[in-house]
């Protein structure tokens with residue numbers, strides 16, 4: 059039996075429901091809608107965070123959800139999701155262990171064959187006409203209802219899945235699987251309204267210009283990473299809200315959390331077929347999708363190398379004239395993100411922010427800080443404060459509320475990061491400040507690790523390790539401007555997030571200008587992680603992606619093919635121009 063959603067108690071809060079009704083003039087699913095009006099969706103808001111303090115009701119509820127989930131392990135995930143989809147008894151399944159406890163299997167998923175993927179594509183295309191003809195206000199209602207299910211009825215179930223499956227502690231799971239996911243659904247509805255509202259404002263006399271925000275003609279392929287439950291949920295909601303149908307391939311390590319998100323969308327009223335979730339071998343699924351004539355767009359979040367390879371595949375398809383459209387290629391990818399301290403910086407503040415940015419969720423946020431630049435005059439103070447903070451930090455399992463950070467995702471990541479640590483420990487050009495140790499006896503644990511160097515060209519400044527490893531360049535105070543050039547040049551060609559800590563506004567201006575292309579998200583006197591939907595849209599350029607910005611109308615507009623209409627109310631009297639007469 060596939061794991062189904064269970065209510066986890068009463069909704070925490072009732073959010074505003076869509077007050078507007080439908081606008082349409084033709085029957086939808088045989089139902090004629092008769093209301094009229096230019097409807098406005100509710101104003102989006104950021105979901106308030108629960109804090110899980112000792113003895114809080116939310117801590118009790120979360121602990122219960124964790125116990126209930128543990129009792130069901132390993133959870134089973136069907137190859138293709140749907141209201142009644144199930145894993146059959148004789149199907150071979152792929153097992154994924156818990157990052158914090160690798161002797162225990164967390165999830166087992168079935169893998170889609172090429173035929174299954176083709177069926178999923180055809181089901182999505184079959185659902186397309188009805189879905190895109192559904193009035194926007196009704197599509198919006200489905201996602202607003204989903205937001206309430208995420209933040210209410212299924213909140214603790216989503217958190218538990220994200221904690222056990224992806225190794226996040228309660229706070230990290232909360233800001234991802236509850237808050238950010240609900241925020242994406244609510245804000246995306248607002249962004250869609252913003253797009254539909256964009257209409258020509260100037261018309262010549264007796265003319266009427268209009269924009270028809272058509273969804274893409276084929277289907278969208280969404281490929282999501284392991285580290286955020288909300289990211290996959292957004293990658294599918296953004297195109298679907300704009301009237302597209304989507305084939306969704308989540309990362310194997312969050313197959314179960316993504317399955318839950320899909321089930322929630324179905325419960326919220328999403329018609330079956332509109333989003334087809336497909337699990338299995340990445341290449342089999344992708345090759346089948348890329349062979350299809352109606353492949354219209356890729357919405358990818360993951361590593362740069364994979365995104366690059368998918369661009370090459372799509373180019374090959376284009377060269378062979380396989381597609382009807384030029385597929386849109388949207389990708390948010392890797393980073394080698396920086397903190398930069400000016401000599402005027404508040405060093406205590408900078409050190410605290412750096413501990414969070416580099417080591418929360420074991421450095422596995424694409425936004426995480428993995429390189430830092432510190433002026434010589436402030437370096438001792440900075441490292442002393444960092445050590446003081448790290449002495450209070452517990453590395454441990456996600457279910458332990460005391461754990462500040464947890465394991466890395468799997469053995470492959472553990473081996474990759476610890477190999478880099480072994481080599482750094484033996485590198486005479488690096489001096490270890492803290493950490494450099496790890497332990498895989500129960501889970502994939504790596505201690506927060508910092509190296510410093512006076513060699514700004516060390517390869518660690520260019521390599522995304524995606525783990526809790528930070529490299530620091532201590533620069534001569536007089537070389538602040540030169541250091542800006544180094545920051546810009548380094549970072550492996552990536553340009554995702556970065557910041558400056560400074561109490562000198564001229565230095566802030568200089569950094570903001572010189573580092574204009576070094577980061578898609580640039581922060582001043584605060585850490586570089588935890589962008590909030592509606593406040594900081596997210597994404598970088600250079601080799602970090604196409605910078606379409608998750609959490610913005612910009613990304614959603616990429617899932618449209620606008621049609622321009624012009625209507626005239628007068629007749630043409632004369633063929634010849636006045637000058638011809």
Ligand SMILES: NC(=O)c1ccc[n+]([C@@H]2O[C@H](COP(=O)([O-])OP(=O)(O)OC[C@H]3O[C@@H](n4cnc5c(N)ncnc54)[C@H](O)[C@@H]3O)[C@@H](O)[C@H]2O)c1
Nearest residue numbers: 282283284308309340341344360361364390391392393424
């Ligand atoms: N910029 C962002 O917004 C953002 C957000 C989260 C993660 N990331 C990046 O994602 C990476 C970590 O996530 P990950 O380990 O899941 O990334 P990944 O690139 O290994 O996988 C991402 C997705 O691509 C799929 N995939 C892997 N190989 C594939 C192939 N050959 N063909 C088709 N699909 C393939 C995976 O199964 C997964 O669904 C890091 O590089 C991180 O910086 C970026």
Ligand SMILES: N[C@@H](CCC=O)C(=O)O
Nearest residue numbers: 423424425587588589596
């Ligand atoms: N948007 C998140 C990062 C997502 C990538 O993993 C942040 O801003 O920290």
